Amino acid sequence: MSGEAEPKSILSINAGSSSLKIKLFDIVRNDKAPVPKLILKSTISKLTSPSAKFTFKIVDKKEYDVEAQEIENVHTSVEAFNHILKHSRNDDNGFGNKRVDHITHICHRVVHGGEIGDRGPLVVNNRVIKEVEELATLAPLHNGPAESILKEAIRALPEARNIAFFDSSFHSTLPDFIRTYPIDQKVAKEKKLRKYGFHGLSYSWVLKNVAKFLGKEKEETSIIALHLGSGASICAIKNGKSYDTSMGLTPLEGLPGGSRSGTVDPSLIFHYSSRPGEKDKVLSSVELSHAENILNSGSGFKALVGTSDFSEILATDPPTHESELTVNIYLDRILGFLGSYWLKLKGGTGGVDAIVFSGGIGEGSSEFRKMIIDGLAGLNGEFDGLDNERNKKGSEGNEVVYPIGDGEGKIKFLVCETDEELQMVEECLSTKKLW
Ligand SMILES: Nc1ncnc2c1ncn2[C@@H]1O[C@H](COP(=O)(O)OP(=O)(O)O)[C@@H](O)[C@H]1O
Numbered sequence: 255m256s257g258e259a260e261p262k263s264i265l266s267i268n269a270g271s272s273s274l275k276i277k278l279f280d281i282v283r284n285d286k287a288p289v290p291k292l293i294l295k296s297t298i299s300k301l302t303s304p305s306a307k308f309t310f311k312i313v314d315k316k317e318y319d320v321e322a323q324e325i326e327n328v329h330t331s332v333e334a335f336n337h338i339l340k341h342s343r344n345d346d347n348g349f350g351n352k353r354v355d356h357i358t359h360i361c362h363r364v365v366h367g368g369e370i371g372d373r374g375p376l377v378v379n380n381r382v383i384k385e386v387e388e389l390a391t392l393a394p395l396h397n398g399p400a401e402s403i404l405k406e407a408i409r410a411l412p413e414a415r416n417i418a419f420f421d422s423s424f425h426s427t428l429p430d431f432i433r434t435y436p437i438d439q440k441v442a443k444e445k446k447l448r449k450y451g452f453h454g455l456s457y458s459w460v461l462k463n464v465a466k467f468l469g470k471e472k473e474e475t476s477i478i479a480l481h482l483g484s485g486a487s488i489c490a491i492k493n494g495k496s497y498d499t500s501m502g503l504t505p506l507e508g509l510p511g512g513s514r515s516g517t518v519d520p521s522l523i524f525h526y527s528s529r530p531g532e533k534d535k536v537l538s539s540v541e542l543s544h545a546e547n548i549l550n551s552g553s554g555f556k557a558l559v560g561t562s563d564f565s566e567i568l569a570t571d572p573p574t575h576e577s578e579l580t581v582n583i584y585l586d587r588i589l590g591f592l593g594s595y596w597l598k599l600k601g602g603t604g605g606v607d608a609i610v611f612s613g614g615i616g617e618g619s620s621e622f623r624k625m626i627i628d629g630l631a632g633l634n635g636e637f638d639g640l641d642n643e644r645n646k647k648g649s650e651g652n653e654v655v656y657p658i659g660d661g662e663g664k665i666k667f668l669v670c671e672t673d674e675e676l677q678m679v680e681e682c683l684s685t686k687k688l689w
């Protein structure tokens with residue numbers, strides 16, 4: 255453990271439900287502050303729709319680039335982490351052991367922070383690992399993998415200090431009447447059953463960069479941010495604070511995703527799990543966890559159309575009944591949240607600055623952004639119209655945020671290239687107690 259020393263080299267690890275994304279930064283000092291300089295980025299994607307794809311890029315050493323290489327033997331996030339580590343440690347790949355063994359700090363994205371998550375990032379110790387483990391049932395696609403990577407990082411890079419950043423922390427500002435489920439409050443308090451919300455590292459990054467783009471203070475910025483990735487959520491941010499978000503006690507609530515159903519009538523579970531004529535049967539806990547597993551891992555796009563890869567679904571040519579149904583369901587649920595959050599923010603503060611797209615689908619698909627914006631056309635004047643050309647062109651140069659609207663409405667449409675890895679590093683560098 256380094257401890258108390260200014261970070262020199264930070265590895266940032268983001269275990270998503272379909273991918274592992276890592277970045278390595280050297281920390282250089284300018285006059286006033288430590289500044290991260292990107293050295294390496296690597297991703298393994300399509301973990302849930304194999305074969306997995308491996309990308310590896312060392313900055314300024316293009317000759318060592320690996321681009322979307324298919325890898326057969328990697329199925330889990332921890333296998334993906336070990337694959338990247340092994341590749342980095344091989345001198346033939348342009349990197350070598352020295353660089354890896356100089357890592358002083360490791361930032362880990364942990365999706366569910368439960369009550370400890372409300373305190374912000376924490377230096378990892380046995381107690382934190384135990385909490386992450388205990389919360390695994392509340393984020394089944396995330397906390398288990400994050401815990402395995404945490405343990406593997408401690409084993410493989412023993413000199414580094416590990417820090418956990420919780421996706422749920424950003425939502426600690428949710429008002430009581432939004433975070434409370436209308437159930438017996440004694441049980442709710444005892445079992446800590448409330449809305450937590452996730453994708454908070456992404457929302458922190460989006461808020462910070464959109465405020466900068468708009469030339470406003472964060473505290474004066476109100477946006478509706480969409481994080482559309484393998485898991486998808488929407489957040490209403492009111493004057494710089496999370497006011498409502500579509501995910502809940504777990505990342506299952508709200509929008510459907512690659513393998514998740516999103517919100518369904520809770521009673522569906524009981525009917526799904528019993529055979530015809532057995533409707534009144536009491537379900538065993540095994541049957542209930544099986545149902546929970548199906549809703550998390552065997553539903554969503556995968557169940558509707560056979561793949562959790564949204565780009566494949568959009569590219570189905572000609573579209574099939576299943577691909578169209580999937581896109582229409584996703585679009586409908588997104589528009590439902592947009593309408594609701596627009597109303598909530600308008601009614602409360604009178605202002606929404608922008609609708610912001612991020613995440614693999616939000617950043618990658620101009621076609622799907624157009625469908626969403628077309629769906630809001632009835633509110634012309636309130637919202638921008640679409641600037642078709644800019645929407646198709648995407649980001650120019652190194653823009654983190656760019657507009658895709660025509661500037662005619664009160665509410666802008668923006669795209670923000672999210673960076674959960676750099677968000678963690680920036681928070682680490684600005685929080686001395688984490689060193
Ligand atoms: N250009 C694109 N068009 C449509 N979908 C895309 C595009 N690029 C990535 N995606 C989709 O984004 C999803 C992965 O998003 P990402 O945010 O990387 O996921 P994770 O939840 O694993 O972090 C996948 O469904 C993938 O198909």
Ligand SMILES: CC(=O)OP(=O)(O)O
Pocket residue numbers: 269270271272365421452453483484485486505
């Ligand atoms: C919280 C969540 O669903 O994250 P991801 O989209 O990265 O799987």
Ligand SMILES: [Mg+2]
Pocket residue numbers: 270271483484
């Ligand atoms: Mg993600």
